[in-house]
Amino acid sequence: MTKAVLTGTLAVAILTAWPRAEQPPPQPPASQPPQPPRPQQPTEIETTISGPAGAPPRLAVPDFIPLSNDAETAAVARTVGQVLWDDLNFEREFLFIPRDVYGTIPKATSFADIPFDRWRELNADGLVVGTVQKIGNGFRVEMKLFNVGTRQAAYSRVYDGTANARLYAHTISDELHKSQRGLNGVARSKLTFDSDRDGERMTGTVQSRNIKEIYISDYDGENQRRVTVGRTLNITPRWSPDGRSIAYTSYRRGGANIFVSNIFQGTLDEVTKGDKAGENWLPAWSPDGTKVAFTSTRDGNPEIYVANRDGSNVRRLTNHPGIDISPTWSPSGTQIAFTSDRSGSPQIYVIGADGLGLSKKTSESYCDKPTWSPPPFNEIAYASRSGPGYDIKVLDLATGQVRQLTFGEGTNESPAFSPNGRHLVFMSTRAGKSQVFTVAKDGKNVRQITKIGNNEKPDWSR
Amino acid sequence: MTDRSMLMVMALAAATTLAACHKKQAPVVRPAPPPAATGAAGATTRPGPPEPVIEPPIVPPEPVRDDAISSASLDDLNKNSPLKPVFFELDSSDLSPVAQKALDENAALLKRYGSWTVTVEGHCDERGTAEYNLALGERRAIAARAYLVSLGIPADRLRTVSYGKEFPFDPGHEEGAWSKNRRAHFVITAK
Numbered sequence: 001m002t003k004a005v006l007t008g009t010l011a012v013a014i015l016t017a018w019p020r021a022e023q024p025p026p027q028p029p030a031s032q033p034p035q036p037p038r039p040q041q042p043t044e045i046e047t048t049i050s051g052p053a054g055a056p057p058r059l060a061v062p063d064f065i066p067l068s069n070d071a072e073t074a075a076v077a078r079t080v081g082q083v084l085w086d087d088l089n090f091e092r093e094f095l096f097i098p099r100d101v102y103g104t105i106p107k108a109t110s111f112a113d114i115p116f117d118r119w120r121e122l123n124a125d126g127l128v129v130g131t132v133q134k135i136g137n138g139f140r141v142e143m144k145l146f147n148v149g150t151r152q153a154a155y156s157r158v159y160d161g162t163a164n165a166r167l168y169a170h171t172i173s174d175e176l177h178k179s180q181r182g183l184n185g186v187a188r189s190k191l192t193f194d195s196d197r198d199g200e201r202m203t204g205t206v207q208s209r210n211i212k213e214i215y216i217s218d219y220d221g222e223n224q225r226r227v228t229v230g231r232t233l234n235i236t237p238r239w240s241p242d243g244r245s246i247a248y249t250s251y252r253r254g255g256a257n258i259f260v261s262n263i264f265q266g267t268l269d270e271v272t273k274g275d276k277a278g279e280n281w282l283p284a285w286s287p288d289g290t291k292v293a294f295t296s297t298r299d300g301n302p303e304i305y306v307a308n309r310d311g312s313n314v315r316r317l318t319n320h321p322g323i324d325i326s327p328t329w330s331p332s333g334t335q336i337a338f339t340s341d342r343s344g345s346p347q348i349y350v351i352g353a354d355g356l357g358l359s360k361k362t363s364e365s366y367c368d369k370p371t372w373s374p375p376p377f378n379e380i381a382y383a384s385r386s387g388p389g390y391d392i393k394v395l396d397l398a399t400g401q402v403r404q405l406t407f408g409e410g411t412n413e414s415p416a417f418s419p420n421g422r423h424l425v426f427m428s429t430r431a432g433k434s435q436v437f438t439v440a441k442d443g444k445n446v447r448q449i450t451k452i453g454n455n456e457k458p459d460w461s462r
Numbered sequence: 463m464t465d466r467s468m469l470m471v472m473a474l475a476a477a478t479t480l481a482a483c484h485k486k487q488a489p490v491v492r493p494a495p496p497p498a499a500t501g502a503a504g505a506t507t508r509p510g511p512p513e514p515v516i517e518p519p520i521v522p523p524e525p526v527r528d529d530a531i532s533s534a535s536l537d538d539l540n541k542n543s544p545l546k547p548v549f550f551e552l553d554s555s556d557l558s559p560v561a562q563k564a565l566d567e568n569a570a571l572l573k574r575y576g577s578w579t580v581t582v583e584g585h586c587d588e589r590g591t592a593e594y595n596l597a598l599g600e601r602r603a604i605a606a607r608a609y610l611v612s613l614g615i616p617a618d619r620l621r622t623v624s625y626g627k628e629f630p631f632d633p634g635h636e637e638g639a640w641s642k643n644r645r646a647h648f649v650i651t652a653k
Contacts, residue, residue, distance in 0.1 A: 209629045233628055236593070249596075255623050256596070279624060281596045295597065302597040323597040339594060345553075346594050366553075368591040383591050390591060413591050427592075457592055 047154040048180050049126040049147050051095065057125040057180075060097040061085040064130035064141070065108055076139055077132040079165035080172075084128065086220065087173030087187040091422065092445070093180075097122050111144060116151050124148045130172075138162035143172055145180070155179050166222060184420045190461040191425055192216045192237040192246055193436050195226075197453025202232060210453075214248055214261070219418070219438070219460070221449035227263045234259075236282050239461040240289050247271065247283035247292055247309075258283045258294050260309065271311045272296065284327045284336075285309075286353075287462075293317070293327035293336055304338050306353070317355045328372045328380075329353075337361070337370040337380050348382055348395070361395060369414050373421040374462070377441075381405075381415040381424055392426050394441065405443040416459045425449070425458040531575065536650055544571055545580065545648035548606055549641060552589060555601035557609055565606060568648065569613040575653065582607045583647040584624040585631070587640035592626060599624030606646035621651075 051057040063081035066073040088094055101122065108114045111129060119127050130143035144156040157175060159168055170187035177185035196210035214237045217224040228234045233251040240247065240260070250259045256279040258271040271292050272280040278297035285292060286306075293306045304317040304327050318324040322342035329336055330350075335357075337350045348362040348370045361370075366385035373379040378397045383390040384404075389411025393404050406412040410429035417424055418438075423445075425438050436449040436458045449455075531539065545568045548561035557565070572578060584599030584606075603622035611617050631647075632639035 207629065207631065212628065233625065235628065251623070255621075279596075279600060282593055297597075297600055302600065323594065323601070325597045326593045341594075346591075366591075366594075368594045388589065411588075414593070 046179055047147070047152075049145065049154050051125050056093060056095050058095040058097060058123055059088065059126045059128060060102065060119055060122065060124045061088065061099075061128045062102045062105070062107070064132050064143070065110065067110075067131050067133040070134065073132055073134050073139070076141075076165040076168075077130075080130060080132060080141060080169045083166050083169035084130075084172055087169055087185070088176065090187070090220070090445070091177060091181075091183060091185055092440070093177060093183060094126075097124050114146065114151075116146070116148055119148050126154070128176075135160060136162075139165075139168070141168045141172070145176065166218065170218070186219050186418045186420055186423065186460075189219045189419050190216055190239065190243065191219060191221075191436065191438075191449060191458055192227075192239055192461070193425075193427075193450065193455050193458035194235040194237060194248075195450070195453050195455045197455070198226070199453070200231065212456075214246060215455070216246070216263070217449065221436075221447070224450070227261060236457045238283055238285055238459045240285050241287060241462045242289055243461045245269075247285060249281045249283065255279045256281050258292065260292075269310065271307055271309065273311055282326055284329055286329050287331055287333045293329065295325040295327065304336065304351075306336075315355075317351060317353075326369050328370050330372050331375050337372055339368045339370065348380060350380075361397075366390075367393075371416045371424075373417045374419060375421070377421040379421070379441075381417065383413040383415065383426075389429070392424065392439070403443075405439055405441070414457045418460045419462045423460075425460045427456045427458060532653070536653065539650050539653070543648060543650065545650065547645045547647045550602055550644040550646075552587070552640075552644070553598070555598065555605045557605055561606075562609065565609045566613070569610050569615055572610065572615050572619070577653055578650050579619045579621075579652040581649045581651050582610075582620055582622045583649060584622065584626075585629065585643055585645050585647060586627045587643040588627050588630065588635070589640060590627065592628075595626035596624050599626045602644070602646045 049057045061081060061084055064077040066077040085096070085099060089096060105118045106115050108129060110131065114127070114129055125148060127146045127148050128143060129146060130141060133140045138161050140158065140160050142158045144153040146152065147154050155176065157172065159171065173187040174185040177183040193215055194212045195215045196212050198213065200211045202209040202211050211231055212233050212235055213226050213230060214228040214234050215224055215226050227246065230250055230252045235249050237246045237248040244264055245260050245262045247258060247260045249256050258280045260269040260271060262269065271283065280294055280296045283292045283294045290309060291306050292309055293304060295302050296305050299316065301321060302323045302325050303319065304324050305314055306317055307314040317336065320340065320342045322340055324338055324340045326339040327336050334353050335350050336353055337348060339346050340349050343360065346366050346368050347360060347364070348367050349358060349360050351358045361380065364384050367382050370380045370382045373381070379394050380397060381392060381394045384393045387408055389408070390413050391404055391406045391408060392412050392415045393402050395402050405424065406428070412426055412428045415424045415426040421441070423438055423440050425436060427434050428437050431448060434454040434456045435451065436455045437446055438449060439446045546564040548557065548564045572580065582603045584601065584603030586595035586599050590598055600622065603624055607620045607622050610620055630643045632642040
């Protein structure tokens with residue numbers, strides 16, 4: 001009997017400790033970042049489930065089934081099911097049977113007693129069923145996606161590990177999106193932003209000035225953690241392409257300089273050594289992670305520079321008496337978009353990474369903080385002044401078309417694209433203070449990520 | 463404590479008077495204002511409020527009790543700073559006549575207390591973006607610093623830093639707050 005269980009078991013990330021602050025002395029590199037599970041070789045043919053007449057398939061994702069009666073297993077089973085539902089819903093590739101009707105369906109206790117008929121009555125095309133079993137100090141999570149019509153598993157996976165329940169769900173979601181929809185999901189991606197939530201005051205000043213530190217979180221706002229202890233202004237964080245480091249602007253040396261926190265090692269690199277006059281702001285990683293573009297006033301005027309990530313080989317890219325600021329790289333690494341006020345007001349420009357081929361991209365009242373989408377899209381999002389504040393707009397570079405994502409609910413600034421280019425993270429004051437939000441690139445599905453203090457200038461990992 | 467405060471007040475008053483007197487013998491060659499920011503869209507510098515036409519009271523300069531200011535801690539000095547902030551129009555780093563007057567007085571004080579070193583902080587209101595404001599704040603700090611240098615203050619006594627809109631002085635969301643937040647602010651860092 002070919003059991004539909006997969007052979008490969010995966011070590012889902014072992015999260016023993018989390019990124020520590022980079023100060024004081026570096027921690028031993030004990031902690032590991034969440035490792036994405038290795039791709040698995042399916043033992044049976046996978047099929048994709050489609051909805052009627054090409055419509056998205058309609059899925060049901062009930063809570064997973066705990067295979068033992070202890071509270072811990074039950075809690076993990078519930079969390080995995082619910083987080084998986086949220087993760088899948090985030091990409092809107094499937095339609096969903098609402099969770100609140102699941103209670104009317106008898107609960108399965110294993111893969112053997114699934115009430116397919118009842119799910120079929122609710123017009124489910126696909127049904128995700130999973131089990132959770134305690135193994136050692138971790139859990140084995142097994143999941144199958146059933147075609148409700150044929151009652152056959154279209155897709156199945158088994159995961160072993162000691163990670164928290166949410167990471168199981170995120171991993172399942174990303175792999176399911178890849179297999180069923182050919183989509184790179186973002187459930188395991190992370191956000192970063194600066195925050196004054198701790199209410200710590202800057203020392204040595206007489207004004208009331210809250211310091212800002214760098215925070216990270218899961219894409220859905222869970223697991224918010226502080227990763228710097230600068231006790232000063234630390235702002236504009238940017239994830240390195242490998243997700244292991246964050247570059248940011250820090251005033252810890254008095255003026256502003258570019259630092260890189262290797263958050264899983266607990267070490268700190270200085271890109272701009274602070275030995276030059278002038279200030280250095282707004283780092284942006286090249287797509288291959290070897291270089292950092294930033295703005296510096298080292299030669300007397302805000303210009304765009306590119307340096308290796310260790311600070312060597314600094315090259316100046318722009319040369320104009322106006323302000324040039326806010327660099328972002330094209331996905332190929334051959335171009336850099338930035339903001340310049342050389343025309344009289346801040347507008348978005350693109351220049352070759354070799355400093356050649358300048359072109360102006362916007363002619364509005366005031367535009368800033370361009371962010372270049374990952375492929376397959378070729379878009380630049382930015383903040384555009386409208387009324388008393390800003391709104392997020394997206395420029396399609398091929399067609400020149402501009403579409404607007406926000407419409408004057410508070411001010412909306414500092415957009416950054418998700419790794420699959422289907423979402424943006426940005427700062428908005430629509431809920432009062434400055435908070436981080438995510439939005440789908442069609443302007444729908446706005447989600448508030450932060451709630452405490454002021455949280456600004458977010459970035460999304462690759 | 464009260465005595466000390468009194469001394470401070472007296473000293474400050476004296477210093478201000480001195481500054482005012484000093485201004486009357488202002489340098490013959492009026493320093494040119496630093497280059498205007500190119501980014502000043504609509505930098506039609508609105509004239510500042512008219513200066514009061516009241517003559518400064520003629521007070522015989524009392525001997526300045528240097529001790530009062532000199533003995534004050536940096537924190538006490540900065541808490542009620544004798545160095546006046548200068549304010550800017552939206553999106554602009556141009557120095558208005560009112561701003562220049564404040565800088566004239568600051569320069570007089572900096573000449574009198576020749577050992578002070580000062581950080582000139584550039585600040586912006588929330589109507590610019592967080593990113594662009596970092597550069598605009600730098601422009602404001604540099605404009606104020608350049609003016610002081612043109613009045614003879616050694617450049618190495620004045621360093622600049624921009625805080626963009628990260629440290630608003632007034633957290634409000636109306637022009638009253640914004641006008642306070644668009645400034646070059648002076649912090650005495652050594653004396």
